[in-house]
Structure formats: C-alpha cells, structure tokens
Amino acid sequence: CGVFGIYAPAEDVAKLTYFGLYALQHRGQESAGIATFDGTTIHLHKEMGLVSQVFNESILQQMPGRMAVGHTRYSTTGSSRVVNAQPAVVETRLGSLALAHNGNLVNTKALREELLQRQCNFNTTTDSEAIAFAIAEAVNDGKDWLDGAITAFKRCHGAFSLVVGTTAGLMGVRDSNGIRPLVIGTLGSNPHRYVLASETCGLDIIGAEYLRDVEPGELVWITEAGIASYHWAQQPQRKLCIFEMIYFARPDSVMHNESLYTYRLRLGRQLAKESFVEADMVMGVPDSGIPAAIGFSQASGIPYAEGLIKNRYVGRTFIQPTQMMRESGIKMKLNPLKDVLAGKRVIIVDDSIVRGTTSRKLVKTLREAGATEVHMRISSPPVTHPCFYGIDTDNQDQLIAATKSVEDIAKQIEVDSLAYLSWEGMLLATGEDPNSFCSACFTGDYPVAVPEPLKRSKLM
Ligand code: SF4
Ligand code: MG
Secondary structure, three states: OOOEEEEEEOOOOHHHHHHHHOOOOHHOOEEEEEEEEOOOEEEEEEEEEHHHHHHHHHHHHHOOOOEEEHHHOOOOOOOHHHHHHHOOEEEEEEEEEEEEOOOOOHHHHHHHHHHHHOOOOOOOOOOHHHHHHHHHHHOOOOOOOOHHHEEEEEEEEEEEEEEOOOOOOOOEEEOOOOOOOOOEEEEEOOOOEEEOOHHHOOOOOOEEEEEOOOOOEEEEEEEEEEEEEEOOOOOOOOEHHHHHHHHHHHOOOOOEEEEEHHHHHHHHHHHHHHOOOOOOOOEEOOOOOOHHHHHHHHHOOOOOOOOEEEEOOOOOHHOOOHHHHHHHHHHHHHEHHHHOOOOOOOEEOOOOOOHHHHHHHHHHHHHHHOOOEEEEEEHHHHHHOOOOOOOOOHHHHHHHHHHHHHHHHHHOOOEEEEEEEEHHHHOOOOOOOOHHEEEHHHHHHOOOOHHHHHHHHHOO
16 A cells, blocks of 8 residues: 655645655555545545546545645455545544554454454454554543554554554654555655655655655654654564565665665666576566566676567556456556567566466467567566565465476466576665565565464465
C-alpha cells in the first residue's frame, strides 16, 4: 500500500494528498482514500479504483482541512471490498482518528480477539482497523493521543508504516523493524508544514523536500508546535524489506541516499559478473526489469535494446487479484518488436520470478517474434518463501522456486538458460549492512516471528 500525510494549514491539503497518492499509485491499485481534518470534522472519501477514478475536482473541493491522510490499497489481508478501503476512521473520547496503514500484522487474530472482548465493533476484517481500534481503546481508557498510540503499537507485531490523523495532530510511525518505508518531507520555507509518504516520489510530486526517514520504532508527532520524535519500541532494528528496493518501490524513489534506479543498475552489473552468457542483445522486462538490464549490458558489453513495448495504460499485472485476470493482463500489456528480435540471441532480465507465469509467456512471445535463443537473468534470488509482512507473494505452493530447482524452472519456462542473482550479491549491492534488511522470501529467515497457525496457512 501507499500512505501519505500532510500537515499544512492554509494549503489545499486534499489536493496535495491527491497528487501524493497519484505518485504512490504503484503501491496499490485496488482502492484509494483521503481523510481531511478541519478542526471540528473529518471529511472522508474512499472508493474502489485508481486515485484518478476515485477523486475529481468537486470531491476534493468539498474536503477542507489543515491536515490530511491518504491511502492507496493493495490487499494482503481482508477482501477486496470498499469497507476495507482506507483511511480507517474510528471514534474515540478525544474525537475521530483516521489511519492509513502499509504492511501486515502477524498477530491480527489475537489482537482482534482481545479487542472484541472490550466490545469493539469491527466493520472490516483488516489488520489496519484493528490498529485503529487498539489506539481508540487506549485513548478511551484515559490516555492522550500519544500515550494511547504508543500503547497500541506495542501490541502490534509485524510490519506497519502508519500515518494517523487525530484531532490534535498528525502521526507518522514505523514498526520496530522498519520493514516498510516511510519518509518525512517539508513543504516550502514555513517550518510547520510537513509531509509523510511511503516513498520520496510522493514528496517530489508536490515539491516537498526530503527531510529524513521515520526510523524503525519511531513515532513522529506533527502539531502546530512543530515536529517531535518518540522512540517507542524497546529494541528497534533495521529490517527494511529488500523487495522494496528490488522491485516494489519506484525507481526514482531515493533510499540510502540514492535512487533505486541506481541500486537496480548495480544489481544488473553484479548479475552479469555472476552469470555472463554470449548473446546479441540484452533487454529488460518492462518496466521493472529495465534498470537491471541496462546494468547487465554495461557490465557485459552486450548491446542493450528494447524488445517489448508496454502499454502504459494497463495497470501492473501483479496487483490484480485473480490468476485469471493476471494471465489475461499480460497479453494486454506487452507487445514484441519483431524486427528487433528476429534472428537474435536474447538475454532477458527481470527483477524476480514469483509464480513463473509471466516468464513463461514472455519467453514464448520472444521466440514467436523470432529470437533464436532466450537466456533469462533474474536480478534477485529464487523466491522460496511467502511474505507475511505485506507483499502478496502468494502461498508457498504457488512459488515456482519453492519446489523446483533452477534447471527445472528453466525447463518449465522454456529458456535456453536461466540464472538468478546470488543472495550475497543482492545484499552487497545495497552498500549497507547486509543484516539491515528483511530477505525472508529468499531464505525463510523471518525477522518477526510468525505465529504457527498463520505460518501453516501459507507454508507447504
Ligand atoms: Fe520483503 Fe520478502 Fe521480507 Fe516480505 S519476506 S518483507 S517481501 S523481503
Ligand atoms: Mg516485472
């Protein structure tokens, strides 16, 4: 999911949030929502669909406020229905709160059961609403917004980057492992205008300046007094989702002081070092495989060319919820350049293989277009384990690399050769401490313990 928040009295916060969400559209395409706070009332609008489908000028004009919270949803828990759209709005003794969540809790079931005993009336089945109710419960027990929120976050296990709007101010929060990203920006020279966004591309689009990341286990509290920071978690550590860097986040977003485009170029260079093969051209699977393909070309000296053209107006195939939609989506999406491909030995680079359905179809398309050899190179290791922290990599039995060797996968997707990037190569290319990332979908080494029943529901 994509989350966004803004505290900017006298600005058109609804409109700025709209543009922020527009830049974060890639993080979730199922539903979109904005809540604005005008001091007395919350104005909430959320619907199924893309940001541009859910909002228009007249809806935004009816949403005044000095601060706002926005969300684009990609469902990992709860079904794809409008009641599950966010922000989640909950009433408390201190007034309403609006919460936007990116990530996935692993203890949702236990938390919901505890909250139900105290008579919370859940509207949805999402973990996000459970977090909102946990805050409300603590507030209704007499705590203020800050203490109430911190009490609630200590009960939450898993991944959560949150933007929470309250009657007193705006919160930005990351879980104690910082699994999902969240950045802070400033808007103009007025010191009391702040922006929160899942990625820096959400700041760029409204002209906000990147200030810093929200740290793992940190809560930032933005009010008319400015910004204050609270380190609420007992033992924070850095476990940023490496998949954000490889695939999920936009290439123009900055993490660790460089664009993810630059990181992905390095992945491609490393991949060429590890698994060079003779060929006539290198191409990427649009869009996510392209930076690594360019890096592969740079390091191998094999010319880069485009072999597939993407229809820019078809959504990301992966995020659509059903297998059938996914399969038909792919055909709508990529068209081969026959004159470029005919008679060529092709290296095709992609960021990942999850189920293997995309790759198999692409290889067939390239051969039909005249490629004489197809060598696939993947700029991440084999995905062998499901994610419990908010990326929908499916149940383990759907992951092609969970049961098949690289040679078997090569046979199934009908390539002349297949190679994946090494786990070490992926982490070393970050230039950061290799221990500061979650890479559980490649190793099964989950940084936040997953309760047994949940584990059993996704693992073979
Ligand atoms: Fe990211 Fe994989 Fe960890 Fe999930 S399991 S948070 S996708 S690295
Ligand atoms: Mg892709």
